[in-house]
Amino acid sequence: xxxxxxxxxxxxxxxxxxxxxxxxxxxxxxxxxxxxxxxxxxxxxxxxxxxxxxxxxxxxxxxxxxxxxxxxxxxxxxxxxxxxxxxxxxxxxxxxxxxxxxxxxxxxxxxxxxxxxxxxxxxxxxxxxxxxxxxxxxxxxxxxxxxxxxxxxxxxxxxxxxxxxxxxxxxxxxxxxxxxxxxxxxxxxxxxxxxxxxxxxxxxxxxxxxxxxxxxxxxxxxxxxxxxxxxxxxxxxxxxxxxxxxxxxxxxxxxxxxxxxxxxxxxxxxxxxxxxxxxxxxxxxx
Amino acid sequence: xxxxxxxxxxxxxxxxxxxxxxxxxxxxxxxxxxxxxxxxxxxxxxxxxxxxxxxxxxxxxxxxxxxxxxxxxxxxxxxxxxxxxxxxxxxxxxxxxxxxxxxxxxxxxxxxxxxxxxxxxxxxxxxxxxxxxxxxxxxxxxxxxxxxxxxxxxxxxxxxxxxxxxxxxxxxxxxxxxxxxxxxxxxxxxxxxxxxxxxxxxxxxxxxxxxxxxxxxxxxxxxxxxxxxxxxxxxxxxxxxxxxxxxxxxxxxxxxxxxxxxxxxxxxxxxxxxxxxxxxxxxxxx
Numbered sequence: 001x002x003x004x005x006x007x008x009x010x011x012x013x014x015x016x017x018x019x020x021x022x023x024x025x026x027x028x029x030x031x032x033x034x035x036x037x038x039x040x041x042x043x044x045x046x047x048x049x050x051x052x053x054x055x056x057x058x059x060x061x062x063x064x065x066x067x068x069x070x071x072x073x074x075x076x077x078x079x080x081x082x083x084x085x086x087x088x089x090x091x092x093x094x095x096x097x098x099x100x101x102x103x104x105x106x107x108x109x110x111x112x113x114x115x116x117x118x119x120x121x122x123x124x125x126x127x128x129x130x131x132x133x134x135x136x137x138x139x140x141x142x143x144x145x146x147x148x149x150x151x152x153x154x155x156x157x158x159x160x161x162x163x164x165x166x167x168x169x170x171x172x173x174x175x176x177x178x179x180x181x182x183x184x185x186x187x188x189x190x191x192x193x194x195x196x197x198x199x200x201x202x203x204x205x206x207x208x209x210x211x212x213x214x215x216x217x218x219x220x221x222x223x224x225x226x227x228x229x230x231x232x233x234x235x236x237x238x239x240x241x242x243x244x245x246x247x248x249x250x251x252x253x254x255x256x257x258x259x260x261x262x263x264x265x266x267x268x269x270x271x272x273x274x275x276x277x278x279x280x281x282x283x284x285x286x
Numbered sequence: 287x288x289x290x291x292x293x294x295x296x297x298x299x300x301x302x303x304x305x306x307x308x309x310x311x312x313x314x315x316x317x318x319x320x321x322x323x324x325x326x327x328x329x330x331x332x333x334x335x336x337x338x339x340x341x342x343x344x345x346x347x348x349x350x351x352x353x354x355x356x357x358x359x360x361x362x363x364x365x366x367x368x369x370x371x372x373x374x375x376x377x378x379x380x381x382x383x384x385x386x387x388x389x390x391x392x393x394x395x396x397x398x399x400x401x402x403x404x405x406x407x408x409x410x411x412x413x414x415x416x417x418x419x420x421x422x423x424x425x426x427x428x429x430x431x432x433x434x435x436x437x438x439x440x441x442x443x444x445x446x447x448x449x450x451x452x453x454x455x456x457x458x459x460x461x462x463x464x465x466x467x468x469x470x471x472x473x474x475x476x477x478x479x480x481x482x483x484x485x486x487x488x489x490x491x492x493x494x495x496x497x498x499x500x501x502x503x504x505x506x507x508x509x510x511x512x513x514x515x516x517x518x519x520x521x522x523x524x525x526x527x528x529x530x531x532x533x534x535x536x537x538x539x540x541x542x543x544x545x546x547x548x549x550x551x552x553x554x555x556x557x558x559x560x561x562x563x564x565x566x567x568x569x570x571x572x
Contacts, residue, residue, distance in 0.1 A: 107452050164393075
């Protein structure tokens, strides 16, 4: 099956209205394209839980802090549309920047505190841009359900809180991170790694697992962090931006372990920024 | 006819879903209660243009900068419900603060630049609170149309821009300011004026009219402002917070007259803050 390519807000709304008119439920999978098996898993889940599946492909300029990073972000629309069709999507909404931002954007959604730490600290305004474009996409498509990968854990927390706080009548469905056989989390950025860096990249997941073991053994957050950092220190090419244990609901650094812990890492490797995370220690003591 | 009182998000959504199921169109009139003929006009317009009319009555804590102003804001819910019924509303959505904000609000809608001048300058965070609660109400009720008074001109500009920028599929309908026979713009705050201040209050509209005459005669914004300020200077009880000519689309102070001009005033009178405005000079020269 081929997914239909739709480029305007009016046209995607018309497609969704037609599906609604036939009593269909609607799912949205927001992406920035350069689709890989991780996205495939999001589309597959959406396909199994809704009647009409829209994948949006939009490299959102207002969430990049660096013009270079925006320019370098891979764009593979024709391949992406084929990919969406293979996974059963009905429509690919691929608007231009002008269609999404016909006027300078003045209205922004800010999710305070959740978006300030971790990636937000190193990418100022990033989560404001993410929350704003996701609000726009949710308002354009008005799906019953929208699917997001757990790899972008902080993004997921920001979007969940936005949807709850702004009373959007949409279920946000988290989907587990898909990994390469060697453990590296799938990401559109992996394609930018040089072969020797790609070979070393699974060390990030090894470090997260070492930290998770420390938590499972009753270690404090500081001990878990040290265990992870020791793994990454084995290879001097890794530059750590952050490696922390956090409360997954508040995205604040965990002072002690009580309930679920999200271990998050962002590292630079050969000029490419990679992020990953593990949720662990889920046994609540209270 | 009596309007039905509805207190929870789930219940108002159920009422709206039932109306939608019968093919009805839906209108929302957001208010903070203490309803007067100005609100009546909003409800009347909504009634004539939609099948199912919801009036929300919610004194929104996050748009007040002063706890005292929030406490003093008049609350007359029983009377308001009767009033809504007389004007033909089907439902009054009157949630508690806990229903609207079950958790501390972290997600906010900010409309940059439009909300920074005039009232925004003197009431920091006010329009962020307004935009956020209106976004919530629009997402809860999901009306086809929502009605706002032109008396709150800057609020109207902020909400229009929010709806456009966030792609909310809702028509925002502005309704002309309703005035007392002596010219005073209707406002819930008028009830807080002492009798002698109430008698003097129409001077605000006189001042706006004097400024509008200056614009009509080809005067520059500075001249129009001076004409208005001279009127207000006749009575020393009036303390002017701002009196300006602005571009109604950008809410920036007009440097010269080219197209429509919004003349805006905020004054203090006997401890009560009153606002009013006139739109004039609509003949574009280009």
